[in-house]
Amino acid sequence: MKNLPRLGVNIDHVATLRNARGENYPSPLRAALLCKEYGADGITAHLREDRRHINDSDILEIKKKVDLPLNFEMAPTNEMLQIAIKTKPNACCIVPEKREEVTTEGGINVIKNHNSLVNLIKELKNNGIRVSLFIDPSNDQIIAAKDIGADIIEIHTGEFCKNVHLGLNFESSFAKIKEASFFANHIGLEVHLGHGITFESIEKLSEINEIKEFNIGHFIVSESVFLGLKDTINEFKRLIEKGRVSR
Numbered sequence: 001m002k003n004l005p006r007l008g009v010n011i012d013h014v015a016t017l018r019n020a021r022g023e024n025y026p027s028p029l030r031a032a033l034l035c036k037e038y039g040a041d042g043i044t045a046h047l048r049e050d051r052r053h054i055n056d057s058d059i060l061e062i063k064k065k066v067d068l069p070l071n072f073e074m075a076p077t078n079e080m081l082q083i084a085i086k087t088k089p090n091a092c093c094i095v096p097e098k099r100e101e102v103t104t105e106g107g108i109n110v111i112k113n114h115n116s117l118v119n120l121i122k123e124l125k126n127n128g129i130r131v132s133l134f135i136d137p138s139n140d141q142i143i144a145a146k147d148i149g150a151d152i153i154e155i156h157t158g159e160f161c162k163n164v165h166l167g168l169n170f171e172s173s174f175a176k177i178k179e180a181s182f183f184a185n186h187i188g189l190e191v192h193l194g195h196g197i198t199f200e201s202i203e204k205l206s207e208i209n210e211i212k213e214f215n216i217g218h219f220i221v222s223e224s225v226f227l228g229l230k231d232t233i234n235e236f237k238r239l240i241e242k243g244r245v246s247r
């Protein structure tokens with residue numbers, strides 16, 4: 001089936017496991033190479049300011065040795081901008097970053113951070129890097145993303161996924177993502193989704209026509225402990241296709 005959303009695998013937590021013991025395994029590079037072999041469409045990695053998982057040489061090695069588009073998640077800082085320009089990933093996904101958070105808790109406020117984002121986005125684009133903004137599903141944020149020159153928005157799916165996993169009503173959080181995706185696509189932005197996605201939540205999200213890419217990390221690395229990377233990726237691809245067909 002053509003035009004299925006791409007599956008980007010976030011390999012951050014392979015590095016989390018490596019760093020927990022200070023060893024050189026498991027290797028994020030090896031994981032990324034296997035993701036390619038098993039049918040992933042892209043690799044995502046977030047180089048955090050505190051380097052708690054992925055480090056600078058992981059990013060460079062993956063870019064150099066893995067023949068898949070690299071989606072480089074970064075905070076909007078000058079340090080990350082310089083690394084992005086040196087690395088030349090396919091896209092940079094700009095995320096808010098707080099040192100004390102366990103994971104990226106919400107989208108970036110494009111309106112509030114306009115001044116710190118505008119030149120950074122220009123620089124990335126001047127270097128041939130596509131720019132994605134990780135935002136919450138809000139039309140005001142989508143308009144601001146378009147106005148500031150983003151090519152892509154990635155919508156934070158955390159609230160919807162949490163509702164699914166807790167067995168709570170997810171209709172309103174799903175409707176927000178669906179409406180935001182429609183609006184963003186309508187005004188010419190490419191739409192990606194990410195955060196907290198599992199086997200339970202992917203099928204419903206795949207029903208949204210406008211989605212071009214999913215970026216999934218923690219659950220893929222977690223489930224790989226039981227199923228292995230190959231079967232986990234295959235199952236995601238099967239569920240994405242099933243969601244698309246059942247629209």
Ligand code: PXP
Pocket residue numbers: 010012046073093095103104134154193194195196197215216217218219
């Ligand atoms: N997309 C973005 C922008 C993120 O920040 C993250 C988390 O690093 C993900 C996707 C992947 O989220 P998860 O690890 O919950 O699948």
